[in-house]
Amino acid sequence: MTDQTGLSGLVDRAAMVTPPVVARRARGLSERAIAWLFITPTMLLLLAINIFPLIWTIRLSFTNYRANRPNATVLDVGLANYQSILTDPDVWAAMTVTARFVFWSILIQTVLGFTLAWLIDKKFRGHGLWTTLILLPMMLSPAVVGNFWTFLYQPQIGLFNYVISAATGAPASSFQMLAQVPLAPWAIVIVDTWMWTPYVMLICLAGLRSIPDYIYEAAEVDRASPWRQFWSITLPMALPFIMLAVLFRGIENFKMFDMVNLLTGGGPGSTTEVASITLKREAFEKWRTGYSSAFAIILFVTVFGLANIYVKALNRVKNR
Amino acid sequence: MKLLQTFALTATVAAAAAFGASAPARAEGKTITLCWAAWDPANALVELSKDFTAKTGVNMKFEFVPWPNFADRMLNELNSKGKLCDLMIGDSQWIGGAAENGQYVKLNEFFDKEGIKISDFMPATVAGYAEWPKGSPNYWALPAMGDANGWTYRKDWFSRPEIREEFKKKFGRELEVPKTQEELKDIAEFFQKRVIDGKTVYGAAIFTERGSEGITMGVTNALYPFGFKYQNPKKPYDMQGFVNSDDAVKGLEFYKALYKCCTPPGYSNGYMQEGLDAFKSGQVALQMNWFAFFPGLYKDPNVGGDRIGFFVNPAQKEKGSQLGGQGISVVAYSPNRPEALAYIKWFASLDTQKKWWALGGYSCHKGVLNDPNFKNTAPFAADFLVAMDQVVDFWAEPSYAQLLLAMQKRVHDYVVADQGTAKGALDGLIVDWTKVFKEDGKL
Numbered sequence: 197m198t199d200q201t202g203l204s205g206l207v208d209r210a211a212m213v214t215p216p217v218v219a220r221r222a223r224g225l226s227e228r229a230i231a232w233l234f235i236t237p238t239m240l241l242l243l244a245i246n247i248f249p250l251i252w253t254i255r256l257s258f259t260n261y262r263a264n265r266p267n268a269t270v271l272d273v274g275l276a277n278y279q280s281i282l283t284d285p286d287v288w289a290a291m292t293v294t295a296r297f298v299f300w301s302i303l304i305q306t307v308l309g310f311t312l313a314w315l316i317d318k319k320f321r322g323h324g325l326w327t328t329l330i331l332l333p334m335m336l337s338p339a340v341v342g343n344f345w346t347f348l349y350q351p352q353i354g355l356f357n358y359v360i361s362a363a364t365g366a367p368a369s370s371f372q373m374l375a376q377v378p379l380a381p382w383a384i385v386i387v388d389t390w391m392w393t394p395y396v397m398l399i400c401l402a403g404l405r406s407i408p409d410y411i412y413e414a415a416e417v418d419r420a421s422p423w424r425q426f427w428s429i430t431l432p433m434a435l436p437f438i439m440l441a442v443l444f445r446g447i448e449n450f451k452m453f454d455m456v457n458l459l460t461g462g463g464p465g466s467t468t469e470v471a472s473i474t475l476k477r478e479a480f481e482k483w484r485t486g487y488s489s490a491f492a493i494i495l496f497v498t499v500f501g502l503a504n505i506y507v508k509a510l511n512r513v514k515n516r
Numbered sequence: 517m518k519l520l521q522t523f524a525l526t527a528t529v530a531a532a533a534a535f536g537a538s539a540p541a542r543a544e545g546k547t548i549t550l551c552w553a554a555w556d557p558a559n560a561l562v563e564l565s566k567d568f569t570a571k572t573g574v575n576m577k578f579e580f581v582p583w584p585n586f587a588d589r590m591l592n593e594l595n596s597k598g599k600l601c602d603l604m605i606g607d608s609q610w611i612g613g614a615a616e617n618g619q620y621v622k623l624n625e626f627f628d629k630e631g632i633k634i635s636d637f638m639p640a641t642v643a644g645y646a647e648w649p650k651g652s653p654n655y656w657a658l659p660a661m662g663d664a665n666g667w668t669y670r671k672d673w674f675s676r677p678e679i680r681e682e683f684k685k686k687f688g689r690e691l692e693v694p695k696t697q698e699e700l701k702d703i704a705e706f707f708q709k710r711v712i713d714g715k716t717v718y719g720a721a722i723f724t725e726r727g728s729e730g731i732t733m734g735v736t737n738a739l740y741p742f743g744f745k746y747q748n749p750k751k752p753y754d755m756q757g758f759v760n761s762d763d764a765v766k767g768l769e770f771y772k773a774l775y776k777c778c779t780p781p782g783y784s785n786g787y788m789q790e791g792l793d794a795f796k797s798g799q800v801a802l803q804m805n806w807f808a809f810f811p812g813l814y815k816d817p818n819v820g821g822d823r824i825g826f827f828v829n830p831a832q833k834e835k836g837s838q839l840g841g842q843g844i845s846v847v848a849y850s851p852n853r854p855e856a857l858a859y860i861k862w863f864a865s866l867d868t869q870k871k872w873w874a875l876g877g878y879s880c881h882k883g884v885l886n887d888p889n890f891k892n893t894a895p896f897a898a899d900f901l902v903a904m905d906q907v908v909d910f911w912a913e914p915s916y917a918q919l920l921l922a923m924q925k926r927v928h929d930y931v932v933a934d935q936g937t938a939k940g941a942l943d944g945l946i947v948d949w950t951k952v953f954k955e956d957g958k959l
Contacts, residue, residue, distance in 0.1 A: 263595050264591065264594075264595045264613060264617065265613075265616075265617055265914070266595070266597075266617055266618075267616070267617055267618060286925075349782075350782065351781040351782035352780070352781060352782070369781040369782075372781055372782040372784070373782075374782065374784065374785070375781075375782040375783070375784035375785070375932070377933050377934065457727075460726075460785070461725075461726045461727035461785060462726060462727070463726035463727075463784060463785055463928055463932060463933070464726070464784045464785075464928065464932040464933040465726075465925075465928050465929035465930075465932055465933020465934075465935055466925060466928075466929060466933070467933055477921060480588060480592070481587075481588070481917055481921055482917050482918045482921055483591075483595070483917065484918075
């Protein structure tokens with residue numbers, strides 16, 4: 197009986213699905229050898245760039261290693277790094293900032309993204325052009341977006357302030373979006389929403405377009421109102437797609453670094469210091485490699501755990 | 517095989533030793549790379565280094581990184597034992613770490629052999645840019661670029677009769693270069709939101725940057741004159757009553773008041789470049805910045821020449837300016853050590869140092885600085901001498917990055933984000949720094 201588990205099982209299964217004409221012996225190589233030949237480079241690459249760094253990071257997280265002190269003795273410190281991180285108020289502050297940022301940006305992006313998708317799905321005149329225009333921010337690099345919005349937010353010459361000023365009547369320079377503690381987190385949420393709402397919209401649009409027309413036709417026959425159709429057909433059937441968009445954006449926002457770094461660098465004070473900024477400071481500015489490895493593992497486990505719970509909920513919704 | 521390797525290594529070492537100072541003559545076509553920050557003095561160094569190539573035949577390559585990324589990029593290079601840089605003009609605070617980790621070549625023997633006298637250089641720059649441990653005769657760099665924090669002001673605005681008259685009416689004294697920190701704040705407040713030539717201008721561009729070292733370099737410029745000390749002079753690493761003394765608290769409160777009253781709107785993350793932009797665009801009357809930028813500012817067509825004036829960081833209870841500047845070191849992993857050392861030898865000569873100053877670099881050589889005519893060579897030359905005589909440096913410990921980031925956070929939280937009190941920020945700083953020194957085994 198063929199072993200169906202592990203790497204060997206994978207190779208056997210690959211060999212079984214190989215078409216007979218290719219499976220013949222070539223230059224004296226067996227089917228299994230050919231399968232190994234094709235799979236091995238990928239496996240090695242995967243091990244080198246994914247598995248090995250992960251294992252190495254886990255190993256380092258139990259040490260006091262510092263990458264900037266090659267001559268220092270490396271000691272095993274057990275769970276001390278983990279204990280230190282989980283009792284550090286600065287780390288908890290950064291996690292709180294991250295959680296708030298993830299919550300508000302996802303909430304706003306989901307509502308806006310779904311609304312835009314619902315409007316675009318109506319196929320009004322010029323909807324193709326509008327779709328292209330809405331998608332533009334998503335195509336830009338975060339570095340460009342960060343610098344671009346830094347100028348927009350500039351209190352004296354930034355366009356953003358003039359727009360707000362025109363709408364509210366307040367002086368333009370009174371909105372110091374990146375400099376004031378209450379406004380800075382919202383400044384980042386606004387930019388992230390501007391950039392990534394189109395992405396949510398695309399996924400929601402795919403969901404809306406997947407709903408068969410005959411369901412709406414049946415609802416029309418039953419004289420269901422548009423509101424009733426929305427609540428009973430559109431929203432439930434698009435829900436798995438919306439949840440998928442929330443999952444993708446949630447994972448991305450939890451790891452958010454570039455935009456925050458460019459816009460505020462974590463400031464003013466530590467108001468916008470998300471977990472990834474703290475991690476970067478620990479790893480590449482303070483050079484506390486062991487400590488930051490433990491921090492990275494904690495973040496990884498957090499994202500992985502939350503994503504797993506969420507995927508289970510997603511599957512339940514899909515199977516309803 | 518091992519025997520062969522040993523032989524090859526011995527032969528290489530012997531050849532390198534024999535090569536020594538005469539290396540340049542035989543190094544035609546070789547290229548060495550000098551790493552530094554991307555700023556005005558680096559351009560002057562490119563110009564200056566052409567003489568080295570002409571004299572020795574060794575070509576020069578330059579790797580200049582913008583200041584905000586300079587430490588990240590270059591410390592990564594050193595920590596990964598990279599061979600990109602043969603010569604490094606690294607920050608003064610790196611000396612401790614680079615020396616202890618064997619990243620820089622110790623230069624004592626080389627200096628002795630080549631007759632380079634470290635005593636030819638200003639003592640403050642030797643202590644700041646070359647020594648480790650501090651106060652010991654162990655040299656890991658040659659002082660290359662003297663620098664300190666100073667101020668520029670709009671001389672043309674200061675000289676306007678109507679402005680002078682209004683200032684005198686308000687403060688009862690002439691509008692002149694400030695002699696104290698309080699006077700500086702008065703002037704900044706006076707100019708804040710004033711309309712000059714139909715344009716609203718502001719008081720002062722000061723350092724408030726959060727990410728790298730900005731706000732620390734700025735706030736210490738206020739803390740030192742008010743009486744802040746890093747430690748008890750009689751007991752190293754004893755910080756209680758020094759870092760958080762009443763005078764230090766007053767200094768920190770002063771900096772916050774200066775930030776709140778007198779900076780342009782939204783100026784919460786400004787460092788060197790933002791200060792230069794604010795000054796050059798005519799937004800501010802005063803600007804805190806490094807002397808290194810002053811030659812460039814003096815040449816600026818809009819605000820330079822007769823329109824700009826310079827002054828040393830004013831005293832309050834005592835004198836003090838934040839030390840900037842860097843030394844030049846030979847990277848231990850360099851495969852071109854003889855050529856790199858030859859560059860140091862050439863750079864240390866008085867003729868080269870004179871030309872270095874003439875091109876816009878700040879020489880640390882006494883032969884240049886003690887020249888009776890030095891003060892007349894540039895409008896900021898005299899102030900530079902005064903500033904270098906009162907400089908104080910941040911911790912230069914191997915853990916300086918941890919110490920620096922702790923201060924960045926504490927100070928930014930208080931000054932910019934309005935959290936807590938000055939006393940609380942400085943008390944917290946002692947907690948952070950004590951933790952670092954304990955981890956390092958210093959306490």
